[in-house]
Amino acid sequence: MPEGSTTDRLTPRKREIVTEARALLEEHGAGALTMRALADRLGIKAPSLYKHFPDKAALELELIVLGLEETAEALEAAADSLPSLMKAYQAYALAHPHLYRLNTERALPREKLPEGLEARAAAPLLRVCGGDVDTARAAWAFAHGMVILQLNGRFPDDADLSAAWETGADAFEG
Amino acid sequence: MPEGSTTDRLTPRKREIVTEARALLEEHGAGALTMRALADRLGIKAPSLYKHFPDKAALELELIVLGLEETAEALEAAADSLPSLMKAYQAYALAHPHLYRLNTERALPREKLPEGLEARAAAPLLRVCGGDVDTARAAWAFAHGMVILQLNGRFPDDADLSAAWETGADAFEG
DNA sequence: CTTGACGGCTAACGGTGTTAGCCCTACGTT
DNA sequence: AACGTAGGGCTAACACCGTTAGCCGTCAAG
Numbered sequence: 001m002p003e004g005s006t007t008d009r010l011t012p013r014k015r016e017i018v019t020e021a022r023a024l025l026e027e028h029g030a031g032a033l034t035m036r037a038l039a040d041r042l043g044i045k046a047p048s049l050y051k052h053f054p055d056k057a058a059l060e061l062e063l064i065v066l067g068l069e070e071t072a073e074a075l076e077a078a079a080d081s082l083p084s085l086m087k088a089y090q091a092y093a094l095a096h097p098h099l100y101r102l103n104t105e106r107a108l109p110r111e112k113l114p115e116g117l118e119a120r121a122a123a124p125l126l127r128v129c130g131g132d133v134d135t136a137r138a139a140w141a142f143a144h145g146m147v148i149l150q151l152n153g154r155f156p157d158d159a160d161l162s163a164a165w166e167t168g169a170d171a172f173e174g
Numbered sequence: 175m176p177e178g179s180t181t182d183r184l185t186p187r188k189r190e191i192v193t194e195a196r197a198l199l200e201e202h203g204a205g206a207l208t209m210r211a212l213a214d215r216l217g218i219k220a221p222s223l224y225k226h227f228p229d230k231a232a233l234e235l236e237l238i239v240l241g242l243e244e245t246a247e248a249l250e251a252a253a254d255s256l257p258s259l260m261k262a263y264q265a266y267a268l269a270h271p272h273l274y275r276l277n278t279e280r281a282l283p284r285e286k287l288p289e290g291l292e293a294r295a296a297a298p299l300l301r302v303c304g305g306d307v308d309t310a311r312a313a314w315a316f317a318h319g320m321v322i323l324q325l326n327g328r329f330p331d332d333a334d335l336s337a338a339w340e341t342g343a344d345a346f347e348g
Numbered sequence: 349c350t351t352g353a354c355g356g357c358t359a360a361c362g363g364t365g366t367t368a369g370c371c372c373t374a375c376g377t378t
Numbered sequence: 379a380a381c382g383t384a385g386g387g388c389t390a391a392c393a394c395c396g397t398t399a400g401c402c403g404t405c406a407a408g
Contacts, residue, residue, distance in 0.1 A: 013386080034364070034365090036363085036364080044386085046365085047388075047389085047390095048386065050366070052386085055365080056365065056366090104323075105279065105326065106326065108326070108327055108328055133338075134334070134340070134341040137333065137335070138316065138342035140319070140323070141316050141338065142315050142316040142319055142342065145315030145317070145318040145319030145320075146311075146312070146319075148319070148322065149278075149314070152278065152279065153282055154278070155311065159311065160308070161311070164307075164315070167306075167311075167312040168312035168316065171345040172345050187355080208396090209395080209397085218356065218357090219356075220395095220396085221358085221397075224396095225354075226355085229397075230397090
């Protein structure tokens with residue numbers, strides 16, 4: 001069996017813990033993802049979590065891996081065009097705002113990631129850009145910027161963001 | 175005397191505190207900006223800070239105001255073209271990475287901001303986009319995305335980001 | 349002369365991640 | 379049958395965080 005998927009990266013108990021951590025994060029935000037709150041949800045005490053993960057960062061790393069895998073899946077499932085890819089990216093991010101934030105706010109701990117995962121997540125966009133990494137990076141920056149500025153309430157409340165998305169998508173297609 | 179500038183928004187003592195807070199933030203990052211560490215730097219004890227600011231968020235708000243004012247100044251000083259504006263934006267952000275992060279990671283507390291400040295910071299970009307808010311927002315998202323993805327180590331270490339910047343600037347000029 | 353604002357202080361509280369050390373259970377080996 | 383070991387819980391405690399309560403000195407204005 002090939003390695004890589006979260007399913008076989010972790011023991012069953014670890015996976016249960018990550019599942020509850022994710023639920024806590026997605027339901028109540030990063031501030032609610034506490035070792036004690038997580039332990040509570042699992043019916044155990046906080047220090048017991050350290051039998052499974054060396055620290056909180058290791059636990060969050062698994063959430064980051066999950067987010068990257070799901071992003072990759074979402075992009076792979078989208079049609080092979082830049083606007084379609086951007087829609088898929090936006091949709092996934094807005095559907096999982098707290099997970100998306102956790103994923104993008106910190107530095108990527110590349111050496112601890114499953115091999116090839118980052119490249120896999122980047123592949124669909126790169127392909128649709130005809131292999132032009134500069135265009136792919138610029139388009140990614142645009143999409144991430146739109147998502148994160150919206151999540152952080154940086155646009156005026158009455159801003160028509162779909163128009164801005166369209167403008168950006170058009171700009172990178174020419 | 176007109177209100178608005180940080181200079182007359184705050185009493186002298188408050189300004190001293192904000193100055194040290196900024197130094198702490200810029201020198202050692204957000205994690206080092208602690209009420210106790212800040213008090214230490216000022217030669218006082220942490221609880222004394224609450225004689226000047228109701229809570230840490232109020233202190234951070236002043237740093238956000240500073241960042242917005244300086245961003246506005248940097249953009250106003252730049253030449254009246256989109257690439258020039260983007261260069262100025264990038265330069266300011268990269269010169270003050272921790273301040274920039276503090277400014278953009280949280281939601282903007284608009285009601286507590288000096289009136290007109292947000293609009294002032296946005297004006298140069300909007301003007302260079304010929305008043306087209308959609309293009310301005312898309313270009314801003316691109317620039318912010320480039321900066322924050324770089325700050326968060328999201329691009330490969332050997333990525334040629336200046337090429338990506340150029341690609342983006344070109345895309346929004348057509 | 350007194351009052352009040354200003355700006356310090358200590359002690360303490362609850363919450364955070366984390367460590368040390370103890371214990372029970374289940375399983376595989378001798 | 380006895381033993382050792384790994385897995386997975388527990389309590390107590392530590393250091394640090396933001397924050398509050400309450401006390402005290404200084405100094406200018408009435």
